[in-house]
Amino acid sequence: MKKLGLVLLVLVLAAGCALGVSACGGSEGKEGGTLTGTYASFPAYLDPSLSYEVEGWTAMYDTYLPLLTLAHENGAEGSKVVPALAESLPKITNGGKTYTLTLRKGLKYSDGTPVKASDFKSSIERVFALGSAGSSFYESIVGAQRFAETKQGDIPGIKTDDKTGRIEIELTAPRGTFTNELAMLYAAVLPSDTPIENMTANPPPATGPYMISKVEPGRSWSYARNPYWAKDNSQIGEVPSGHVDKIEIRVVRNDSTQVNEIERGKADWMQTPISADEYNKVKDKYEGTQFRVERPINIYLFWMNTEKAPFDDLRVRQAVNYAIDPAALERIYAGSLAADHQILPEGMPGHKPFDLYPHDMAKAKQLIKEANPSDRNITVWTDNESPNNEAGAYYEGVLKELGFDAKLKEVNADNYFPIIGNESTPDLDIGWLSFFADYPHPNDFFQLLFAGESIAPTNNTNLSRIDDPKINAKIARLDKEPLGPQQEAEYADLDREIMEQAPVAPYGTNTVSTFVSSAIDLDKVVFNPTFGQDLTSFQFK
């Protein structure tokens, strides 16, 4: 009996040890290590005040923190605004014109200097001083426009108190998207003495869990842990601390080479979307283990110039919407396109699925017959990047089938938007466009693409030149209101109302992919719909 008891005790102890070992090791993943990643091109900027593209945002999401940020979560959860350097979300008063925040206490930059409330003010002024593309998001701050024009003095609409950490921002008018705009990388807080110049080659000190430790412009850059994160900044619970100790990113121009490196374990992650040529091969082989499809917030569409014949006729625009076959475009995008026939895509607050124009070529032809447009010469614009140019060629074919004399015009991708956004460019009839969200707020799409006041002689974003007073009024009203369930429902209605006017023919959202080496735990990798892959989420198995 005594012997049996001893045996049982040993067995229980052994089982306990086994459980303990598995809890410490296997399923929790490994802490530490060096993550190697690849990009197809060096980001235009590694300076948060200047970076306007996803490549740069992904690179700096975990390095430079604004007062607010987007939750480090997948999918719709990743669209929520959460506090970062600020203690909490802003207190909005004065009819939506005053935003009050408090800086957390004891924060430090990666060089050890304390983060001050006045650093936020100087960071926003730096955005204007640099002439950054991001300055348009902060023009509603009192005094900002004058500062942008003169570059003299300061922005009186931002008041700070370094002792208490209080930050008060005064707007000229209520702005429902301002909370999102405070979460953009442009609003990242940098030391007041950060030079007013592009700091890509020598990035400023960081506030996030990682700092950029070395840059070889055009070739590579590296991250190390921010030495002041653990002790001082990790109080920011909404931003994870990261698992790996170092991250090394190299520029590898050929995406096939990047795929090959991941397959061989020479790289752990590629930021570049996999080309259409290899997409399905990689997906079939690695989906679920090393490959995952992600859905950033974007919309791909064809715009139609509503001021010019034949697209000044609603029936013609509706016919085009009916004529587009999502099955064809699915093939053109090699399976990476998720078909969508509305403006707000999945993942955007306010998205409520509907389809006013299911594919029906017979109906499309009937509408054209009823409209009988006299002007049938159409120029179809697209950029020269595959598969967008193929989408344009498909669209040209569809228009020909509808009885138009359509001619495709391909423009170099670097010049495409300046050219189609310039009203002096002749024959701006119809063309391709992709639009990625600056932040997860419906107004980002509606204001730029459909508000009458967005029509501009150059850099025009309202390419369909729609100027409907009812739509304009609704956009303007909703812009002033903070986003809540009621506003989301109204944005869903607005989506439908605009599609009833059919100034554009949306055809889908393009997906991207997360592809990692076998050493990385794919399930742990977080893809934020705005910022891309979250570097703090990468963990070795």
Added chain:
Amino acid sequence: MALDPNAKAAASGPASGPWRVAWRRLRRNRVALGFLGLLVLIVAFCLAAPLWAAHVARTGPNETHTLEKIQAGGEEREVVNREGKPIGPQWLEAGGRFFLGADGRLGRDEMVRLMYGGRTSLLIGFAAAAITTLLGAILGLLAGYYGGWSDTLISRAMDVVWAFPVALLAIALGLALAVGGLNIGPLHLSSGSIWITILVIGVVYVPYMARPIRGEALALREKEFVEAAEAQGASSPRVMFGELLPNLASTIIVFFALSVANAMLLEALLSFLGVGVQPPNGSWGTMLNGGLDLLTSAPMLTYLPGAMILLTVLAVNVFADGLRDALDPKSKARIEAHSGFTAAEVTEGIAP
């Protein structure tokens, strides 16, 4: 073939003209003639495009078939599957349709595109070479004959153009004209016109023709027959085009042939980079560009237009080389080494 020992003695009658001599030389160069035959074959292949498109493929070069299914090999096949992979070569399984498969996610017939693309590439090659030859010959003649400030002006202008790498200059011009087209006086070309590509290529190669022509014209100007013509009161244009030009004809012909090859290569480069032939017009260069997206899954889409460019340029170059040997009197040493007859015997027509 054995030489008739009595043939030399039996030779009588007038000496053969230079063109006849050249033809004899060329006839003996079987390699050059072989590649001429290849070039003729390629041209015939491209010229047959409308026939193949209408009667065999039953589709045009720009018609898309993304969602179409065809009957081939007793089964129904998607021209482009859901993953965007185009159908491969069907050869004759679908009655000749999609003989070489589809060209990409738009599902256009690759064979039809190859044939029509060749027409565009050959047209651009020959037309651009003609422009280069015309402008180069005129400018070279003017510079070489007149000399003085005319020579200085023309030569310096050529130097400026020559200073730019040909490809970079062509790319820059192509980009500049890509959106707005060309509008100079009565000349209006829309931005998608292939004549823009032809003009750009034709112009950038002018110095490469003008300078050698100028050099030869400079040398010929000092010859007695030119002096004689001037002494007889012949006008300058009469001397240039009546006396000098015939003597430069062989040089010009050879340079023209070589220019065709250069022009085709440059067109392929410009179209590959997106600043040459504009869609929906296709050329072998645009097909190379399009094939790159599917290099892993459908490499033939790149290999086929690449092979056509290679074979055509090779054929033109080898034939041009043979033509130069035939037309160039200084090459007699080579003729004697290759044929076993003396150059004079070839000239006299004694050697077959």
